[in-house]
Amino acid sequence: MYNTNNLNLCVYIYTYTNNIINILVIKEQEIIDLLEDIGLTHSQALIYFSLLKAGTKGTIVRELDHALDINRTNIYPILNELIKLGYVKEGGQAIKSKNAKIFIAIDPGKVLDQLIERKNSEIKKLLEIKKTHSNSLQTIFKKGVEISLDEIDANLIPYFQPLLNSGWTLQSYIERKEVTMFNYQVYDCILNAPHANILKDCSFHLFVFDYNIEKDKDALRFFTQGLKRKTKEMKSYFYDIKQFQLIDDTMSLFDKQVHCFEMQIKIKDLEKSKYFAKILKQFKDEERKNQYYKIGKAIILPLKEKIFYLWAESDKIIKEMVAPIFMTEGN
Known part of the structure; x- marks a missing residue:
């Protein structure tokens, strides 16, 4: 059983x-x-x-x-x-x-002691940073970084000096050397135009070659296509903008015709952008919201061994940026 x-x-x-x-x-x-x-x-x-x-x-x-x-x-x-x-x-x-x-x-006891010592050291360092740099960091947070002329390549000073004298500021400056099929120096800068309506950030890019690129039509065509792709990346600059287009055009600058792109975004996307939401009210008609709105212009300006690539909110601001260039380059 x-x-x-x-x-x-x-x-x-x-x-x-x-x-x-x-x-x-x-x-x-x-x-x-x-x-x-x-x-x-x-x-x-x-x-x-x-x-x-x-x-x-x-x-x-x-x-x-x-x-x-x-x-x-x-x-x-x-x-x-x-x-x-x-x-x-x-x-x-x-x-x-x-x-x-x-x-x-x-x-594990020793490990924990080491961790505690390390964390205490980190906390001490953070407190020191807060004590010595907090005010500077707060200023940057509220006003942005402002770069002085003595921090940039001396060759760029003539392009920026007149603008800074009239209230513009230099917010970003990067210098790099590109070695591809062309050998050139690149200067990437962001300027702030205080009188701009919406987009106060203006882009200034300078490519310096070791020969007269202005006469090399094939190279110019190649760079124009590359810079057009770069301009399309502006789409990511404006958050949540889904539809972005570039219109090829020319622009007269001091009696010189230059290649430019008009940058446009779909009006109905404006409500999703922190930059343009405030102007959406002027587009009440739903049909008009399917149209495009001009947000700025980008130009490609070849001068001898240099190519200037600029974009800004309006033709007026573009011309302000270009004036010191023509004065410096003697055009």
Whole structure:
């Protein structure tokens, strides 16, 4: 006759054992989560915890590979990361395992002490930064960065000096050298036109070649296409603008005809743009909202060994930017 007491005992032992296993798994997961909370990646936490369980004797990579769902080739770089972070150290070689390196977890108490010391040092540094630079950072936050003429290449000063004298500011300046099929120097700048209606940021890009690019029609055609693509990137400058188009045109600047692009966006997209939402009221007719609105103009101005690429809100502002260029270049 089957003994129900034995069956109940087996069920009890099975249930109890499963509960113990589940508790251990939960506790292990809590520790892994804790290690991630103090800055380790998931894989780093798994490896460090496995080494903790190995105790002071440590273990080799093969054992970690068997215990963890991490590819062995990935374990080595993670161990090196943990060594640099101060969580793990090397502990000699395992003679019985073909002299494989032994890795040992650093005492977690020491690890936490190091972390606390590091965090205290970071907090001290942050407090010092706040004390010495807070006002400057607040000024930048409220007014933007303003670059002085002594921070830029001297060759650009004649182009900017008249503008800055009349209230413009230089917000951004980047100098770089491009070595492609053409060898040229690039100056990327953002100017701020205080009298602009909506778009106060004006772009000034100068490409300087080692030969007269103005006479190289093929190169000019190549650059025009490239700059047209660059102008299309303006779409990302105006957040949430989905429909953006460029109209090829020419513009008369001081008796010189130059290639330009008129930049237009769909009127119905204006309500999604922080720049143009305030002028949406003038477009009440739903039919007109399917039309395009001119937001600015970009010009390409080749002069001898230079190409000037400028964009601004209006023809008037473009002409203000171009005037010092013609004065400097003698055109």
